[in-house]
Amino acid sequence: MSTAPPEDWAALSAALGEPLAPALGEQLFAYVDLLARWNGTYNLTAVRSRDGMLKQHLADCLALIGPLRRHLQSLPAAPGARRVLDVGSGGGLPGVVVAACLPECEVTCVDTVAKKAAFVRQVAAELALPRLHAAHSRVEALRAAPFDIVASRAFASLADFTRLTRHLLAPQGTWLAMKGKRPDDELAALDAGIDVFHVEPLHVPGLGAERCLVWMRPRASAQLPPA
Secondary structure, three states: OOOOOHHHHHHHHHHHOOOOOHHHHHHHHHHHHHHHHHHHHHOOOOOOOHHHHHHHHHHHHHHHHHHHHHHHHHOOOOOOOOEEEEEOOOOOOOHHHHHHHOOOOEEEEEEOOHHHHHHHHHHHHHOOOOOEEEEEOOHHHOOOOOEEEEEEEOOOOHHHHHHHHHHHEEEEEEEEEEEOOOOHHHHHOOOOOEEEEEEEEEOOOOOOOOEEEEEEEEOOOOOOOOO
16 A cells, blocks of 8 residues: 655645544555556546646545535434445546545445446455445436435536436435536526535645535425426
């Protein structure tokens, strides 16, 4: 397993304002090593350098963890694990990071490319993440128990994301979309039956670009149109 340089990990933890344990750093640096090693053959990401993956992928996804943790803690108690779906996951971003940081969650990564789903299964085995799963499917064709959180990172427009995944969202579930700058045009194009209840700015250490989270849910009084 790759070792996270203690000073690098401590600096990232401080910049994010999150208590990130050293053991978690070792696990996630090992994930980046796997991503870099498999990328040459499987074309998992357009980012080719390991340093680029650390900044553009790992730090970016880690910025999601604090807001997601706080949201999950705000929900009423549930009898089982919270279920999270990562749509268009590619090499497991952000699903692998969520599974490592929030091991109490059941995380499924879905992608249309078989080799990407195979990679996520390999990550789950090598990093001992028993609640990390992968599905090779188009998301609109996926049949699974409903999810408390349906998330995406660079998957599609907000309108397409919500339309294609609404059959997978639990009755009290939430959509969570990772975006760059605030996507005002996409927000305006959403169906009236969708409530955007928060657009949350994100700070990603070392990345000089805007990032935000778009939190959405179906309006209680509205029925979304059929797919």
